[in-house]
Amino acid sequence: MTNYTKLPAILLLADGTVYHGKAAGKIGTTTGEICFNTGMTGYQEIFTDPSYFGQIMVTTNAHIGNYGIHKEEIESDSIKIAGLVCKNYSIGYSRKEASESIQDYFQDENIVGISDIDTRALVRKIRDQGAMNAIISSEITDIEELKAKLAQVPSMDGLELSSQVSTKEPYFYGSPDATYKVATLDFGIKKNTLRNFDQRDLYVQVFPAKTTFEEMDKWGADAYFVSNGPGDPSAMPYAIETVKQILASDKPLFGICLGHQLLAQANGIGTMKMFNGHRGLNHPVKNIIKNHCEVTSQNHGFGVIPEEVRKSDKVEITHINLNDQSIEGIRVKGKKAFSVQYHPESSPGPHDSRYLFDDFVSLIKGELSW
Numbered sequence: 551m552t553n554y555t556k557l558p559a560i561l562l563l564a565d566g567t568v569y570h571g572k573a574a575g576k577i578g579t580t581t582g583e584i585c586f587n588t589g590m591t592g593y594q595e596i597f598t599d600p601s602y603f604g605q606i607m608v609t610t611n612a613h614i615g616n617y618g619i620h621k622e623e624i625e626s627d628s629i630k631i632a633g634l635v636c637k638n639y640s641i642g643y644s645r646k647e648a649s650e651s652i653q654d655y656f657q658d659e660n661i662v663g664i665s666d667i668d669t670r671a672l673v674r675k676i677r678d679q680g681a682m683n684a685i686i687s688s689e690i691t692d693i694e695e696l697k698a699k700l701a702q703v704p705s706m707d708g709l710e711l712s713s714q715v716s717t718k719e720p721y722f723y724g725s726p727d728a729t730y731k732v733a734t735l736d737f738g739i740k741k742n743t744l745r746n747f748d749q750r751d752l753y754v755q756v757f758p759a760k761t762t763f764e765e766m767d768k769w770g771a772d773a774y775f776v777s778n779g780p781g782d783p784s785a786m787p788y789a790i791e792t793v794k795q796i797l798a799s800d801k802p803l804f805g806i807c808l809g810h811q812l813l814a815q816a817n818g819i820g821t822m823k824m825f826n827g828h829r830g831l832n833h834p835v836k837n838i839i840k841n842h843c844e845v846t847s848q849n850h851g852f853g854v855i856p857e858e859v860r861k862s863d864k865v866e867i868t869h870i871n872l873n874d875q876s877i878e879g880i881r882v883k884g885k886k887a888f889s890v891q892y893h894p895e896s897s898p899g900p901h902d903s904r905y906l907f908d909d910f911v912s913l914i915k916g917e918l919s920w
C-alpha cells in the first residue's frame with residue numbers, strides 16, 4: 551500500500567489554533583469533538599470503542615502503532631473514532647501476533663489522522679479550555695476553508711449518536727444452555743461486556759437501540775442490560791422511556807456509562823456536558839458501600855448532575871470519583887437496578903471493577919439486595 555505518511559497535515563481547533571503535522575492513515579479530511587485518552591496501552595480497543603463515535607482522539611502515549619494491529623483486540627467490528635491525533639505514528643511494529651500495521655488498518659477503514667503533533671501541549675490546551683470541535687486535513691491547506699468546514703460540525707451537546715452505531719438486527723451472544731438470559735439494549739456495546747456476560751453463564755440477546763420494552767419482553771429475559779454508547783443521553787427520550795419500563799417490570803437492570811446516565815434520567819435526574827470528560831485507564835473511584843478504592847477505565851464526556859443525584863429520593867450513590875467527586879455509581883432504592891459511569895469491562899484497563907458483573911449475577915439469582 552502507498553505510504554502517505556510523509557505528507558503534511560493540519561489540525562485546526564474551534565478556537566482557531568492551528569497545528570501542523572504529518573498525515574496518518576487515509577489522505578482526507580475529518581471532523582469531530584476533540585478529546586484525549588491518557589491510557590498507555592490498548593489503542594486498538596480504544597479506536598474500536600463505539601462510545602468514541604464522532605470524536606477525534608488525541609492519544610497521550612508517545613507511540614501509537616508500535617505493537618501493530620491484532621484481529622482479536624477489537625471492541626466492535628470497525629474503527630469508531632472520527633480521527634487520530636498522535637505524536638509518533640509507528641508503521642513498523644514489533645509483535646509477531648500482529649497481522650498488519652496501523653497504517654494499513656487506517657487506510658482500509660478510511661480513517662484520517664495526523665501525527666508529529668506536540669500532544670502534551672495540545673492536551674494541556676484542551677484540558678484548560680474544555681471540550682471543543684476540531685478538523686484534521688491532509689488534503690486542504692487553506693485555513694479559511696477548514697474553518698468554514700469546521701463551523702458546520704454540530705456540537706456534541708444535544709447530539710443523538712447511539713442509533714448510528716447500534717446493531718440493525720437483534721443477535722445472540724453466548725451459550726443458549728446458560729442458566730440466565732439477559733436482554734441487552736445496544737447503544738454502542740463493547741465486545742468485552744458480552745465476553746464478561748458469557749464467562750458468567752449469561753446468555754445474551756442484543757437488541758437495536760430503538761427496540762421497545764414490549765418487544766424485548768417477549769423473549770422472557772431474567773434481566774436487562776443498558777450499554778455504553780456515544781452522544782448525549784439527554785437527546786435519547788426513546789431510550790429513557792424504555793429504561794423506565796424496564797424499571798417498572800422489577801427485573802434486575804445493570805447499566806454502564808451511557809447506561810448509567812440513562813438510568814439516572816429515567817429517575818428524573820439530569821445529565822450535563824462536562825468541561826473535560828474522563829478518558830483513561832487510571833481513574834480512582836471509591837465504592838462507598840464496600841469502602842474500597844478501585845482504579846477504573848473511563849470514557850465519558852457527559853455526567854449525571856451531582857446535586858440532582860444527592861437530592862433524589864429514588865436513588866442512592868454507590869461510587870464516587872476521587873479526583874473530582876463526580877458520581878460514579880448509583881442504585882435505585884427498592885429496585886434491582888444499578889449502574890456505573892466507568893467501564894468495568896475495562897478493555898483496555900485494570901480489572902478491579904469486574905466484581906460488578908458478579909454483583910449483577912448475584913442480583914439475578916436473588917442473592918443480592920439493598
Ligand SMILES: NC(=O)CC[C@H](N)C(=O)O
Nearest residue numbers: 778779807808850851852
Ligand atoms: N462510554 C460511554 O458510554 C459514553 C457515554 C456518553 N456518550 C458520554 O460521553 O458521556
